[in-house]
Amino acid sequence: MICFPLDDTQYDASALGAWCGMRTRGVASAQGHFTVTTNGDMSVTVSPGLAWLKAGDYWAVVAHEPEPQTLTLSVGDGSLTRIDAVCIRLNKAQNRAELVIKKGTPATLPKVTAPVRDLNYDEIYVATVTVRPGTLIIQDADITDQRLNSSYCGLAQDSAGGIPNAHASSHAKEGSDPITPAMIGVDTSAITAHMSNAGVHVTAADKTTWNSAPVSRGQTSNPNAITTTGLYYMAGGTPNAPDTSGYMLACFMSGGRGTQIAAVNGASSRFWIRSYLTGTGGGWQSWRKVVTSDMFSYSAGTLNITI
Numbered sequence: 561m562i563c564f565p566l567d568d569t570q571y572d573a574s575a576l577g578a579w580c581g582m583r584t585r586g587v588a589s590a591q592g593h594f595t596v597t598t599n600g601d602m603s604v605t606v607s608p609g610l611a612w613l614k615a616g617d618y619w620a621v622v623a624h625e626p627e628p629q630t631l632t633l634s635v636g637d638g639s640l641t642r643i644d645a646v647c648i649r650l651n652k653a654q655n656r657a658e659l660v661i662k663k664g665t666p667a668t669l670p671k672v673t674a675p676v677r678d679l680n681y682d683e684i685y686v687a688t689v690t691v692r693p694g695t696l697i698i699q700d701a702d703i704t705d706q707r708l709n710s711s712y713c714g715l716a717q718d719s720a721g722g723i724p725n726a727h728a729s730s731h732a733k734e735g736s737d738p739i740t741p742a743m744i745g746v747d748t749s750a751i752t753a754h755m756s757n758a759g760v761h762v763t764a765a766d767k768t769t770w771n772s773a774p775v776s777r778g779q780t781s782n783p784n785a786i787t788t789t790g791l792y793y794m795a796g797g798t799p800n801a802p803d804t805s806g807y808m809l810a811c812f813m814s815g816g817r818g819t820q821i822a823a824v825n826g827a828s829s830r831f832w833i834r835s836y837l838t839g840t841g842g843g844w845q846s847w848r849k850v851v852t853s854d855m856f857s858y859s860a861g862t863l864n865i866t867i
Contacts, residue, residue, distance in 0.1 A: 577619035580612065585620070585684055586716035587611045590707040591753065594625070596646050596687035598698045603632045604689065606646060606659060612716040613650040613657065613682045623648055623657035631661045636695030640666035643690055645673065645712075649683040664691070675712060685712040780809065783820060784844050787836070789813045794822070802832040802847040820844065 564575040587593045593609030611623045633644055642664035649658050662685075664673055670690075675683035690702045706712040754760070777790035784800045786792065792809040794801050801807055807822040818836035823829070831850040836843065857864045 574619060577615060577621065580620040580622060581614075581616075581618050582718055583612050583620060583716050584714065584718075585612050585614050585682065586710075586714035587684070587686060587707050588716060590705070590715065594646075594648065594686040594707065596689075596703055596705070598700055598703065599630065601697055602635060602695075603630050604646065604687075604698060604703070605630050606686070611648050611684060611686075613648070613684065614677070615650060615652060615682065621650060621657070623650070625659060629659055631659065633661055633689060633691060633698065634663060636691045636693050637666040639693050640668060641670045641690065641692050642666040643670045643672050643688050645675075645685040645706075646687040646689065647675070647683050647685055649676070649681050652680055652682070661689075672712070684714075685709075688712075783809060783811075783822075786811050786820070787813060787818065789818075800844075802849070805830075807832075818844075822847070 562571075562575050562578060564571055564579055588610040592607065594611065595607040595609075597605050597607075599605055606625070606629045608625050608627060612620055613623055614620050631646065636642075644664050645662040647658075647660050647662045649660065650656075651658055662673060662683075664670060672685070672688050675685060677683060685706045687706055688704045689698060690704070691698075692702075695702075708714065775790050777788070777792055780786055780792045780794055780798070782799055783792070783794060786809075789812055792811065794807040794809055796806040797804050798807070802822055805824050807824060810821045810823075812819050813836070816838045820834050820836070822832040824831075829852075831852070832847045833850055834845050834847045837845060851865065855866050857866070
């Protein structure tokens with residue numbers, strides 16, 4: 561059994577590989593590590609960074625690129641689109657790490673070629689690049705950052721220090737605590753930035769607002785049975801409707817009381833309203849027609865109302 565590190569003991573690379581093997585494959589951070597940018601031609605620049613790759617089940621390596629690197633892509637196909645990958649790979653046969661462009665296959669519906677992870681190579685993709693027919697210049701919009709995509713790359717983290725399953729399963733629940741940097745055993749700057757992005761998170765207040773808003777609940781066969789806030793439809797002849805017309809119905813409930821507003825589903829634009837009461841004689845009360853200005857007329861000194 562290899563035990564690393566022990567005092568006064570010589571080791572070969574397998575011992576350090578086993579120590580690195582406790583970390584999953586991926587990049588150290590999605591900020592500043594292997595960022596891919598365009599150059600106004602068919603090349604991209606990849607920034608310096610740290611990444612972890614797997615040499616075997618119990619052996620991992622650290623790939624460090626200290627300088628920006630420029631990689632050139634082939635020009636676009638004459639008629640089909642392809643997706644190339646900016647790939648960091650461990651070439652096990654040549655015992656080295658490489659930063660390369662993996663050229664995709666032109667197709668009507670192009671797909672990303674899966675990373676190779678076998679006895680010869682171990683790969684991660686930090687970005688993919690869409691190369692359209694006849695492309696001579698790579699645009700910013702053509703580059704998709706894959707560093708947070710665990711299928712292609714992901715953030716390297718200690719395998720024993722990942723997010724607990726119990727926490728992950730409850731994270732979407734109202735009032736659950738957020739993921740904290742202390743739960744992650746690596747550089748968590750990207751996660752911190754994600755947590756601070758209010759534009760992509762739903763708060764408990766948001767949920768309360770949405771849950772209290774009317775939602776479409778489809779057709780009802782009996783408005784007297786409705787005690788849930790929402791928007792409903794009543795077909796013509798529905799029992800307990802104001803009359804035999806078809807109606808759109810809005811129901812608002814709060815604290816055991818409620819209001820229903822019915823609007824004729826047609827050109828006449830007639831409205832009815834009633835209340836829901838508790839206690840003796842409670843329930844939905846009689847419908848009352850809403851009088852609108854177009855029901856009034858004035859002729860020869862007389863005010864007329866057409867209900």
